[in-house]
Amino acid sequence: MKAMPSADRLARLFLLPLGLFVLAFFLLPMARLVAVAGSGPNGLGEYLVLVTSPRHFSTLIATLVLSATATLATLAIGVVVALFLGRTRFPGQNILIAMLTLPLAFPGVVVGFMIILLAGRQGLIGGWTQALGMGRLVFAYSMAGLFAGYVYFSLPRVMVTLLAAVEKLDPALEEAARSLGASRVQVLRDVILPGIAPSLMASGAIAFATAMGAFGTAFTLATRIDVLAMTIYTEFTLNANIASAAALSIALGLITWLVLAATRNLAGDRVAAAG
Numbered sequence: 001m002k003a004m005p006s007a008d009r010l011a012r013l014f015l016l017p018l019g020l021f022v023l024a025f026f027l028l029p030m031a032r033l034v035a036v037a038g039s040g041p042n043g044l045g046e047y048l049v050l051v052t053s054p055r056h057f058s059t060l061i062a063t064l065v066l067s068a069t070a071t072l073a074t075l076a077i078g079v080v081v082a083l084f085l086g087r088t089r090f091p092g093q094n095i096l097i098a099m100l101t102l103p104l105a106f107p108g109v110v111v112g113f114m115i116i117l118l119a120g121r122q123g124l125i126g127g128w129t130q131a132l133g134m135g136r137l138v139f140a141y142s143m144a145g146l147f148a149g150y151v152y153f154s155l156p157r158v159m160v161t162l163l164a165a166v167e168k169l170d171p172a173l174e175e176a177a178r179s180l181g182a183s184r185v186q187v188l189r190d191v192i193l194p195g196i197a198p199s200l201m202a203s204g205a206i207a208f209a210t211a212m213g214a215f216g217t218a219f220t221l222a223t224r225i226d227v228l229a230m231t232i233y234t235e236f237t238l239n240a241n242i243a244s245a246a247a248l249s250i251a252l253g254l255i256t257w258l259v260l261a262a263t264r265n266l267a268g269d270r271v272a273a274a275g
Helices: 006-037 043-052 054-087 093-100 108-119 124-131 143-168 171-179 184-195 197-213 216-221 228-237 242-270
Strands: none
Touching: 006 242, 043 054, 043 242, 054 093, 054 143, 054 197, 054 228, 054 242, 093 143, 108 124, 108 143, 108 216, 143 197, 143 216, 171 184, 184 197, 197 228, 197 242, 216 228, 228 242
């Protein structure tokens, strides 16, 4: 019998710890979550709580709209910043990039606290508007505050991905388009955006998934609004409705997974569905 190559034996050896890891940290928790969701007083009907409960359904819609708008805003800002930093060289550029990526080190609670310092009841923005005679502007504890927090939280991740994509673009393609009479808008539309489209979709998917499941920022700011992550927390801790919390968690995970899977299919293998 032909001996198995050493590389194949090594790969098979690594399959055991990999299988144990997947079993312990994914399959067993997910199986338990599914079992708990179906063990409530409504039985398997608990899986439909997201669409049968008006409150939960409105929370889902609000979460989807907030996540989508925050993602679009993050991508728009990220493209502008990445194009500027990728095409411009100036003293202190590396320091500026390091400062822009600093929020990567912040947990969601810190981001929420910063939004309160800016737009809370005693925030900096409110002090400015009051000094200008326009009253104290407070929006930290609303959808606008969550929107600002999600954009601030996701922007460094999007910017780093898009900056790497912009730097890999061939400048000769843009020069050729301009030599043929294309305007800057046409170059952006027909050359640059298609060139960075895979990275654009990848970073957008990750930003959307992050916003859908963000808890720390929502926990800090969401005093008068509901998002899905906060609803799950409330059902689990305050209402002791573990079955509903499990069903909502599964629904949240499925929605996010579908978005990431669709993005991978559209953009190909270059999209990293990690979030």
